[in-house]
Amino acid sequence: MLRIRHEVNGGPEVLFAEEVDRPEAGPGELLVRAEAIGVTLPTVRKVHEGSGPVPFGGEIAGTVAATGAGVTGFAVGDRVTGLCFADAYAEYAVLNAAFATAVPDDATAVDAVALVRSGLVARGAFEAGRVRPGESVLVTAAAGAVGTLALQLARAGGAGRVVAAVGSAEKAGFVRALGADEVVLYEDADWGAPYDVILDGVGGELLGPAVRALAMGGRLVAFSSGGGTVEAYELLVRGASMIGFQMRAIALGRPDLYARWQRELWEQRAAGTLRTTVHEEIPLAEAARAHAVIEDRRNRGKVVLIP
Template identity: 80%
Template sequence: MLRMRHDIGGAGGGPGVLVAEHVDRPVAGPGEVVVRSEAIGVTLPTVRKVREGGGSVAFGGEVAGAVVATGAGVTGFAVGDRVTGLCFADAYAEYAALNTAMASHVPAGASAVDAVALVRSGLVARGAYEAARVEPGESVLITAAAGGVGTLAVQYARAAGAGRVVAAVSSAAKAGFVRGLGADRVVLYEDADWGAPYDVILDGVGGELLAPAVRALATGGRIVAFSSGGGTVEAYELLVRGASMIGFQMRAIATGKPELYDRWRRELWQLHAAGTLRPAVHELIPLAEAARAHAAIEDRRNLGKVVLVP
């Protein structure tokens, strides 16, 4: 099968070090299914890992397709089932091994592309919103609003009853796109105060944007950080606002609260069926051209999810 890997002999990081190779199909281990991939969602953490370089990189991502093999102890999944899930290693391949704890069935009538654009990103958006404990009528600002998670977070906040939904993006060229998702206002990262204050900020960027995000919080505000971008927050900035910062990780919910994880997944598909959540896909890119997919995200050109197709 075809698989993309990180060329550890290449100079530096970035998309240029992605190379294709042919390897054997994976074998389903205990609690795993092997899926013939129809669509693969590119995640920001993987793009950042490749950019950092310095060694072999595990290519994680969302995968959707048909089950071709099941491992020992697997229940609830059979050969031929259409599933989607998060693969933490070797997702950029024609076949991928998924742990069933991170897998779910794709409803009839839904495409594999819809699945990779909706489920994992939607779970993060849904979970971050829940972690913030948003009250009806509160104002919510969402960074990286034009990305895979951000596009769904804007729509979910609108549907969940937020009083004002504001999208923060890197370029004015994205303004019309995020307004079309339901944002009341669009601000740029370079703007002075982001139209502050906000009761809640859902941050998918991190890094240098954390400081202005905290300064944009209202008294008693909450910021939920769910990105892999790191960053530092001055405790004093939280103290003077009586504000709080919350870290959110989807994997902790999937492994620690599987019943909640399953309920959120069902809710996402219900909202999708009702037309409330519309996955946005930037482009379908051939698997062998994964470097182009990474470049789109690094250059902040993507409007929605970037998806690889074997």
């Protein structure tokens, strides 16, 4: 089977395709014949930040080809999606059954990778921010896969003012169409502050401006892999708080909540209150091009690899 790997750190040029044996499903695992693979910013960043070869994790969607010992609730032939933490960029991938969810008959594999993982992160960040009806919400990386869904969830969740923060003015019309009342650029002086809640999917140097844009008692939810530091004094003078959110902790520690959020995402999609956006479908063998799109911040919605 075809698999995409890399051996040294650097840019997208270090990715290469190789032919390897098909993996096997271990206890509690599903072997999935992939039909669509989501590209995530954390995976792209790891190529540069890791000290050695990094397995390409990501969302996958496809058909169950085999089940491991102890698996219940799934059978060969089922259509599933979920987050794979190792070697997701492949024609067959191993998925922990705890991270798997069934794909409805009316959804494609591309729909699934654009909705589930990104939607779960967006939903989790929104819940972590404890957004109350009428409050103002700012979403950074608003044109990305998670950001596009976070905007819609904030609007549906009763936020009084929903603002999208993006890196270029060319994305303004795109995020407005998804429910943003206003659009600000990262380079703007005050981001149209203050905000009751900021959902930050960028991190790094943007954490400082994000904290300074908080209202008194505001909450900053950090869910990116971008790192960064915050001055405690900036939180203190605003009586504000910073909350870290990680989806894996919910999946492993609160499987009931994880399953409910998955179910509700599909229900919202079916009702038309939540829609996914796909920037481009790219052949698996051209994974380097997909990484370049993410690194250059050109994507508007999800970037998907097709085996």
